[in-house]
Amino acid sequence: MSHNPAQASINTLLSQEEKIHLYREMVRIRRFEERSVRSYQQGHIGGFCHVYNGQEAVAAGTISVLGPDDHIITAYRDHAHALMVGMDMNSLMAELYGKETGCSKGKGGSMHFFDPSKNFWGGHGIVGGQTPLGAGLAFALKYQGKKGACLTYLGDGAVNQGPFYEALNLASLWNLPLIYIIENNQYSMGTSQERGCAGDTLAGRGSGFGIYNEVIEEGNDVYTIRERTSEALQRAYEEQRPSILEIKTYRYRGHSMSDPDKTYRSKEEIEEYKKTSDPIDRFQEQLVGESVLSVEQAEAINKEAKEEAERAVEFAEQSDFPTKEAIQQDIFWETDNPEQGSSQGTFFFN
Amino acid sequence: MPEITYREAINQAIKEEMQRDESVFLMGEEVGQYHGAYKVTQGLMDSFGRDRVIDTPISESGFAGLGVGAAMMGLRPIVEFMTWSFSFVAFDQIINNAANMRYMSGGLINVPIVFRGPANGGVNVGATHSHTPENFYAHIPGLKVICPANAYDAKGLMKMAIRDNDPVCILENTILYNQTAEVPEEEYLIPFGEADIKRSGSDISLIAHGRSVITALEAADKLQAEHNINAEVVDLRCLRPLDEKTILESVKKTNRVVYVEENKPFCGTGAQIACLIQEKAFDHLDAEIKRVCTLDAPQIYSMPREKDQLPTADRVVETALTIL
Structure with a gap:
């Protein structure tokens, strides 16, 4: 009999409410991103905006199994992770709008969402630059004697950056409770894996460092991702060993909103994935099949999520932009807390 | 007042601060078992053990970034670059991660890390090893940049840096390591921004x-x-x-x-x-x-x-x- 991830204990332990919650989170991510796309097209959101449509099972599956001392850090396609850790949709949309009510006060933008109080350490714009940071978060957990791990996300393009390999070496050498999640959506910007990555699997690059690694082909299946992530967490907790999980997924939109998505893959390819492999559709079918969710309930959840995203847009629109004074705040801890600082002299040169 | 070398002054500063605060740890190439490429960290591994004085592979981008991540979680890493010339391979970690982190997070995070090591010419090591990048780092809002000229300043400024809640770059000098100055036995700190x-x-x-x-x-x-x-x-x-x-x-x-x-x-x-x-x-x-x-x-x-x-x-x- 083939293995059924839905029957893994991490999944059978989920209550009906928890399963519906997980479904709702995936839908909220999708609706938030769709609403962001509209606002971007209307000119309310600037710069680079990388949306997550199609990849929802990855953030939902991995983050939903985390415990209180587990931490996460990711790259610039970070909206879903922020929603999954429980950040308020209003503060995220306001950040996209560059408003002072945004999670980073309008200073970070789409690529730089943070909420340390929810163990979420960003949101990082340089491809692969966050990979040593994740090792540092894991190092700190170990140093502090906590039973926790750090999930460090990267894309399939980031595996070609040098710092990733330095971090892998340190993680293995120092036995860090670190899990690299390669969200392999098959294209690093416009370059397909076969055009950009030598060798076989991306996860397999951990083998040279003696790091456990595996490819999760069913990257659109929340149950599978939950099961494998929880196994990696045990490896981190019990053995203090790192892991690499390469999760095969797919993005429906271009690399960022400025990518017209016309040169490197066909519309048919995208439509085919949407039709046959959409992670939300798949989970919905599973839950309907389990009699956990009805189609009417699913529709209601979708409607609520759309309304929530709409309210987030209203909130963002009504919020103020940061003041000009804010440009030179939040740079040094010391200048933000002058009563506790000891330095003299000039910090800023205008 | 006893006369000590610039090298000993920095060593004392690190030692005193590591004794004072368990969240302080030291990391870098050859800082432990080898006692430091320039012997600045002499004896520290013996005093504090391998968990707090950590020999790294030659991997500046990796360990500088790891230090930044650890500092985000509240630890106080001292990251030694064997020379600041080698910091260039970690430039992204220092600038995009250490210096920008607070701003990009709207003030939610601070990064109490010290990057330190020598930066100087004059020792016939050629173009790759003789950079003095204090101007590069001082250019970046979010970094504090210190260049001590004698043992007294080096100790007081180093202790201050380790207690500082922002990223601090300390650029030392191999030619000064053997220079001596009078340094008081009692504790002192030198605030930043005082010429x-x-x-x-x-x-x-x-x-x-x-x-x-x-x-x-x-x-x-x-x-x-x-x-x-x-x-x-x-x-x-x-x-x-x-x-x-x-x-x-x-x-x-x-x-x-x-x-x-x-x-x-x-x-x-x-x-x-x-x-x-x-x-x-x-x-x-x-x-x-x-x-x-x-x-x-x-x-x-x-x-x-x-x-x-x-x-x-x-x-x-x-x-x-x-x-x-």
Whole structure:
């Protein structure tokens, strides 16, 4: 009999409410991103905006199994992770709008969402630059004697950056409770894996460092991702060993909103994935099949999520932009807390 | 007061702060078992063990970034670069991650990390190993940049840096490691952003940072002995935050300035200081501001020529005489 991830204990332990919650989170991510796309097209959101449509099972599956001392850090396609850790949709949309009510006060933008109080350490714009940071978060957990791990996300393009390999070496050498999640959506910007990555699997690059690694082909299946992530967490907790999980997924939109998505893959390819492999559709079918969710309930959840995203847009629109004074705040801890600082002299040169 | 070397001063500072605060740890290439490539961290692994004095592979981007991640979680890493020339392979971690983190998170995060190591020419190690990148790092809002010129300053500033809640870059100097100065046995801290008048004078201000302070002091002695000119030597000690007040007061007193530094001239620290002086003390200047820098070329290996390339006391004297 083939293995059924839905029957893994991490999944059978989920209550009906928890399963519906997980479904709702995936839908909220999708609706938030769709609403962001509209606002971007209307000119309310600037710069680079990388949306997550199609990849929802990855953030939902991995983050939903985390415990209180587990931490996460990711790259610039970070909206879903922020929603999954429980950040308020209003503060995220306001950040996209560059408003002072945004999670980073309008200073970070789409690529730089943070909420340390929810163990979420960003949101990082340089491809692969966050990979040593994740090792540092894991190092700190170990140093502090906590039973926790750090999930460090990267894309399939980031595996070609040098710092990733330095971090892998340190993680293995120092036995860090670190899990690299390669969200392999098959294209690093416009370059397909076969055009950009030598060798076989991306996860397999951990083998040279003696790091456990595996490819999760069913990257659109929340149950599978939950099961494998929880196994990696045990490896981190019990053995203090790192892991690499390469999760095969797919993005429906271009690399960022400025990518017209016309040169490197066909519309048919995208439509085919949407039709046959959409992670939300798949989970919905599973839950309907389990009699956990009805189609009417699913529709209601979708409607609520759309309304929530709409309210987030209203909130963002009504919020103020940061003041000009804010440009030179939040740079040094010391200048933000002058009563506790000891330095003299000039910090800023205008 | 006991005289100790610049090297011992830094070692004492790290040791005292590690004793004071368990969240402080030291990381870098050869800092532990080897006792430091320049022996600055001598004995620290014996005192604090391998969990807190951590030998890293040659992997600056990896361990600098790891340090930043650990600092985000509240630890206080001291990251040693064997030389700051090697920090270039970790540039992204220092600038995009350490320096930008607080801003991008809207003030939710601070990064209490110290990056330290020597940065100097003068030891015939050629272009790749002789960089003085204090101007690169001082350019970045979010980084504090310190260049101690003697053992006393090195200890007080290093202790301050380890307690600081922001990322601090300390650029030391291998030629200074053996220099001694009187250092009190009792604890002291030196706040950032306070320049130090290393020699009081009335005729010209020689403003400098790092080892160039020593060069400026030699030049001041020569100016006094050979030309009866009384030069003031201002040691910035810290580039960001910058003690504008002391600089401007000195200029108002002497009306003449030579900036002395190991930076290359173009976009070097002296360019910024000259801009500041013309902007805020223009009417007090009796001559143009001059700079004595490392000659504008990659660092030469050849021993006598590297001496010529670096700022020398003679070049400072010659330059000063052109505006006196």
